[in-house]
Amino acid sequence: DAGVTQSPTHLIKTRGQQVTLRCSPKSGHDTVSWYQQALGQGPQFIFQYYEEEERQRGNFPDRFSGHQFPNYSSELNVNALLLGDSALYLCASSLASGSPHEQYFGPGTRLTVT
């Protein structure tokens, strides 16, 4: 049973560029959340997707956008990259129905903006 997978593992971009990060949820999960973890800090919630729609959003600008596909996989897009966008981006999957379920995290994508 594959867990949450993310690609790429590492990425280096230049200020002003655009980036797309990808996530495949754990088998059987239908909800995907994205988090940004800056160095030395806890993860910060970006947004969550369920049924191909953004259901909840954290305090991030519109430069951060996402998508969920019919197979539940998801993409995170960041436009007009800033140096401050350098971070570990974590994808987490969970099941929407039933009792509150823990979120399972992928290994993350390390984004460096130069």
Added chain:
Amino acid sequence: AQSVAQPEDQVNVAEGNPLTVKCTYSVSGNPYLFWYVQYPNRGLQFLLKYITGDNLVKGSYGFEAEFNKSQTSFHLKKPSALVSDSALYFCAVRDKAAGNKLTFGGGTRVLVKP
């Protein structure tokens, strides 16, 4: 708004001694509480959760946590620490009334010395 505080940046403990990692939270409604562990260059691994019921929750790798509503705390404990427990630990809260997002504390680094 929900928030989590982990008052200790680092906890040092000798192998075989008890380990405690502190967490306090603030939510407007009833909380769901979680502990995650992060090893270097890895994503977050779920340890345990409190949803309702017994205040003492048992989780993976011999960890447990005690929910204290009056003190709004959810401290993580392990009776006998191992060197392999050295890692970064995050407490997180989900407010039932605020949707599905997790709010994380800043993390506590645990160093277990042989």
